[in-house]
Structures are given as C-alpha cells and as structure tokens.
Amino acid sequence: MSLDDIKETFFAECADQMAELETGLHEIQSSGPDIDTVNAVFRAVHSIKGGAGAFGFAALVSFAHVFENALDVIRNDLNQVNEDRMDLLLRSVDVLSDVIEAERTGSEPDDTSGLANDLETAFGLAEAAEDADDGDDALADFAPVMIDLADLGVAGTPAGGSFHISFAPHASLYLKGHDPLRFFRELADLGTLSVTCDTTDLPKLSELSPDESYLKWQIDLETESAREDIEAIFDWVDGECALSIEETGAPAADDGASLDAFLQSLDESDGGIADIDDFGRDPEMEPADAANPVADLIGSLEAADIGAPARQVEEQADAGNSDDGSEDAGARAGKKEVKKASQTIRVESEKVDRLINLMGELVINQAMLAERIGQAGFGNASPAALALVELQNLTREIQSGVMAIRAQPVKPVFMRMSRIIREVCSATGKKAMLELEGEHTEVDTTVIEGLIDPLTHMIRNAVDHGIEDPEKRQAKGKPTHGTVKLSAYHSSGRIVIEIKDDGAGINRERVLSKAIEKGIVARDAKLSDDDIDNLIFAPGFSTAETITDVSGRGVGMDVVRQSIQALGGRVNISSEPGHGSLFSMSLPLTLAVLDGMIVKEAGQTLVLPVSAVLETATLKPGDVYTIGKNNRVVKMRNQLIPIIDVGRQLGFADKRTDFTKGTIMVVEGGKNGMGAFLVDSIEGQQQVVIKSLESNYKRVPSIAAATILGNGQIALILDCDHIVSHQASDPDTAVIQSMAG
C-alpha cells in the first residue's frame, strides 16, 4: 500500500468522521448533550486532525485543533452547551468539510481564522489558546527528545565532559516495560561507559520478592554530548527511578570500561543465583531478560522448584478470564466487540457493480431458459418447468440480496441537508430546523447519488420561499424557528421522500399571474389549486429575476423534476396556504431491474413498469367516448380517462381506427394524472434488466430504457410519466426513426 492509497483512506475516513460528527451534533442539538455522543463527536474531529497532521495538511490541522478545543470544553462539562455555541459548532462542521475538500483537491482552503476566532471567543478558548501554545511548547519540549535521539548517531556538540550517573530504578520502572540495559546501551552510544552494579540491597533468596527492585547502578560516562542528551535518555522514566547526573569534569577513572565490561559485571552479579545463559539466550544478543532479572530469576526458580510450568499457565489463563469477567468495563467492551464483529466490510463498488451486471445477465438467461422450456413443449407441471420455477425463486432472492448490498440508508444525504438549511438561514436571516424521519430507509446507491441535487434544491427552496422571516412568523403566532421535515419510507416497491415545511405555503395568486405572464397557461385557463401548485415545476416558470441568491444557481424547479424523472421518479407538491407545503417524490428502489409488463403493439414488443400499471381491461365498445374532435376517453369506475394510442403516440403505428379492440392499461403518470394506454395485447409479466439507452442514443423522449427479453429480442421500456404528460401534444414521430438511425 502506497502513501497515496493511505491518503485516499484518509479522505474516505474523513467522510465517515464528518458523517459521525454531523449526526452527533444533530443529536446533541435535538436531544441535549450526552457524554457518549460528545465523546464520539470529539473523537471524530480528533481523528481528522491526527490524520491531517500525518499528511501535513496544515490548514486542516489548525482549524481542527480549534474545533477540537471547543468540543473539549463541552466534553469536560456538558452544561457548557448553549444555542449560540451549537450554531457555531454546526457552522464549524461546514467549514471543516470545506477545508477537507480543499485539501483533497489540492486547492487553497478558505481562510478559517474568522470562525476559529469566533470559536475561541465563544468557548473561552483565549486562555486555552495560550495553553495550546504551551501544549506546542510541550510538544517542542518533547520533540527534542526525539531529535536528540536522531542526533545520537551523529554524536553531537563539543559540550561534553565526564559525568557520574547514579541510577536506581524503582519497581515501577520494570512494570512499565523498561529495560535498564537499554539505557546503558544508549549511554554507551554517547561515549565511553563504565558501569558498576550495586547489589548490596539484594536480599536473601528466601526474602526476595519478584515485585521489588533491588539493583542499582553507578555509571561513569565520558562523552562529547551535552548533559541534556543524557537526560533525554532517561526522559521516559522520569519518576520511575532515582537518578542523579553529576558533571565530574575529570575523565572517568576507568578508561577501558565498556558495555562489555558492564555486561560481564551484570553476569557476575547474577551469576551466583542464576545464569542468564540458562534461558538459552546469549546475553549480548538478547539482553532483554536482563530487564527483569529478578522476576525472571523467580520464574525460573519456581519452575525448577515446583516443576509445574503447566500450573503457571493455568493460573495465567484464569487470571485472564477473571480479568474480563470480573470487571464491568471488560464485560462491556467484550459485548461491544461481539457486536462489532458483525459490522461492516468495505468492498469496492466496482465489484458490486460487476455482480449486478452478472445478475442482470442471469435474469436474461433465465428468461431465455424459460422460453426454451416453453418451446420444447414441456407442460407447466413437468419437472423441467418446476425446476425453472425454483430457479426463478432463487434468482429473485439472489437479486434482492445483491441489491441489498448496494442499498444504503438515505441518512448521509439527509444529514447533508442540515448544512444546506444552515447556509440558507444565514444568507436570508431566517431560522429553520431540520427534522428527520425514516432516515434509515435504504435505497440503491445510484438513486442516492442522483437524489442529492434535486433534494438540495428543494430544501433551499423550502427555506427560501417557504419559511417566513422570524418576525413574520411571530406575528402569525408560529414559532420563530421554522421546521423542514425530511422523511423517507418505502411504499409499494418504491421509496418516497417527502419535504414538508411549516412556512407560508404557495402563493397561488402570484404563481398563477406569473404563469400567465410567462405564457405558460392561458389567461382564461381554469385551474384547480393543485394544478396551480404544480405550475412551479413548469419549464420556464422560474427565471433569473424571480430567483433569490439562495435558490438561484440557475436551476428551476423544472430541472428538479427532470432529474427526478431521469431516476424513474416523480415529484408532486401540495400546499396549504399559511401552513406550508409538502413536496413528495417517489423513486424506484433500484435502477438495475424492474418488474415489467410485456405488451405488443403494432408488431412491437414494449415493456411497462408494473408499478405504474393500476389496472388492465379489455376494451368494450360502449366504454369509449369521443370528446371534441379526436380525443377519446374511456369510462372506468365512473372516471373518464384519456386513451393514449401508444403506437400512434410513439410514431411507429398508423392512427388507430378501431377503438373497440385491444387492451387498455390504466397507467399512473405522476401528477399528470392517469392515462389509458391502448395496446394490442398483453404478453405477460417478467423481470427485466434495465439497459440504459442514454449513453448511445442520448435521452429519448417517452422511452425510459431498453431490455433484452427471453427470446433475445430487444424491447423498449416506456417512460409512462412522460407519455401521460405529453399525451396532448403531437406524437413525436421522430422517436423511433431517431433510434433506428
């Protein structure tokens, strides 16, 4: 793994941390601070800072540092949370995310010092900032230790002299994994060393305790290094030993002394009791065991004495168990670990895409197999046909399994919207809160990706045009904070996402007059309230002059509708003046496979999404009425539904003369109402794999995609919404021709 890969990991992890951070702060905002959430939030920023430091992202480190300090204030005292501070923290999330993005793309990050100052002021970090400087000093303080180490090999300044060092480790030094020998080795690197081991405190064997420290050392060092270099070696054992370093000035008495001599002395001092060599190790090569000579000694004696190393192992095992069992924290940690085991694995999306493609091929293949079995004349009850049914069931299960891999909760997208709301609020001076519902609802990742832009625009719109100014809200007796509620749920194989605001609702009078002014509707048109509300989606309705800075960005609601339709979705609005609006969009759960109704029309095989078909009926002569010159409707369940002559509408069939034959399929076309699609016959229903046409043919009106049927034939999947909404206009005769070309 290269550093670039790790950098990629870092940014991927940043995204996770940002999500964690945003979720956490949101939680704190809505249900008050609790220490676990605050800790998680703190950790997220802390991790980002840590990683950023590793890659030298200075701007990111410095802002994350202030952010972290602010969170630390809350971490230390949960009562420190207040509304202004929360606002600042949430703004910091946005800025942090911008800085991360800037570092990722290698662009210059925006200046964050303004917000950093605000944070420092609001959280009383002015003092802490000084502390932080101290911290940096401490870091600098610390850093020389490392640099000195680096200097060791280079053998430093001519500041040296002779030193007498007296070194008496406390028992705690051994307990922290230190090995006295290592200090001698490092000292030996500084110059000429003479070490004497003082064993006078060593008690009789019977009184010897493995937990005590008995040995002391007197060291004479002649070196060119400075005193600090010597102190640095003992830096990590500050407080773990009695240490004195005296500059004697004069050359050390024992010139020939060396590490070897010391090792010998150590050997000698131990020699009478136990030989290190007994452990089968060369003391010079593996001096480790000298770290705990006493403990090792006792261990070996016990082993020899009782001759039961097995028992020792047992004890250790027991100790291990009781360690975990007796302590609450341990048990808790253990439980969490079990939970973690079933968490997640990371898979490249490419691999999943491949699986999905193969899945599609399997579905096609299965359809072909079904076709062959039919052609071979096997009956429905034949073993071959039954086996096919099994296969179909399995395929379906595998398919939903594969789809589940790609399914993601909408939460990350929803969380993003809270930022949008904050941005719009700060730009407009309005106050609004985001409320989430069903954010764990899952949908295919491609759908999620396509959702971001339209959702962003609708949220902006909801705050900018929907929510009133705080004063106005107050005057109306509403809470000053507006609420935008974002919810998601599954409904008959689709995901429905709703954006509900408690603002002013749509000003129908203004919408209508603007629509008339723009020539979108006729001056004398009679429109229902619903129709007027939906005018905001009409192409050309929103123009630059009607859009504020916030909602602007050159996109109108018609583009929002288009992008949702491109995902196979539809969008609706309903509004209650004075009480707010509800945007509701419904999208397919996946963009890979759909349940299709296979129909024949004028020799062509077409596919309609089953989810769009409300009912089917055979046309009877008395059901058809002609309205006006050429418009035919069918009366079904006391409702008049316009008949859409599909072949004619798509331009590949001549105008139908006989409206008494054929099959009617009542299709739901979003807010455009319903249409009765007239076709020759229904062939059946099957799962079809969606093959996009856009990459080869661009977007073809009225056609959503294509698919391959069991017999290998290619069939077009109809875009029902588009057909229903364009039924009145002239049939687009170019459709089929352009595709043939």
Added chain:
Amino acid sequence: MLKKILTVDDSRTMREMLRHTLSGAGFEVVTAEDGADGIEKLRESQPDVVITDINMPVMDGFEFIEKVRKSEEYNRVPILVLTTESAPEKKQRAQSAGATGWIVKPFDPEKLTRAVNRVMP
C-alpha cells in the same frame, strides 16, 4: 523471525500509516481498532512492542495500558503511546497507567522506528 508490533488506533488512516511505516522498517505489524480489540490481539499475536493511541471508543488507551499491566502474561511488554495530545497531564496519566514511552503525532517515520527500537526487547 521478524519482531512483532501491535498498533492500537481507531483511525484507519493511522493504522495504515503505522503499518506502512513499521513494515517498511522490517517489523511484522498487527493492528487493533480500540483497547478491547487490542487486548484480544495482544493475546493472539504476542507482540514484542505495543503502540497505542489514547482517544479511542469502547476502551481508551489509558484503560488498555492499565489492563495490559494488570495481566499476568503480558505486563512487561513495552508500550509506546502515540497521540496528538501533548498536554503534560495526559503524558503523566499515560505514564502512571504504565506506558513505557510516548510519541506525539504526527510522527516522523524515522523517529518512530527509532523510538520503537529504543524499547524493543
């Protein structure tokens, strides 16, 4: 046989960085995601040196070090603390928990290797 190092850090980036640096320096590297995971991995892999972060979920570095020091089997393993926190009281706490040494993030690969070698048995 390669000397084995256990790194305990909740950040994937840091784990990969440490693995990259240390295996480049000729060590075998085992990674754990938090203190609790660290205890488990310690038992499984019996490392020569442990490097741990402080601020981690489930079980933080202090608790992890204390647990290791309390265990019968591995209480003598050198433990280096690798943390962004440079506050003296944190250092103090790490030391009293039983840390052998500490390194402040961001780490220089060479310094890290040297620090590891400094405590390597």
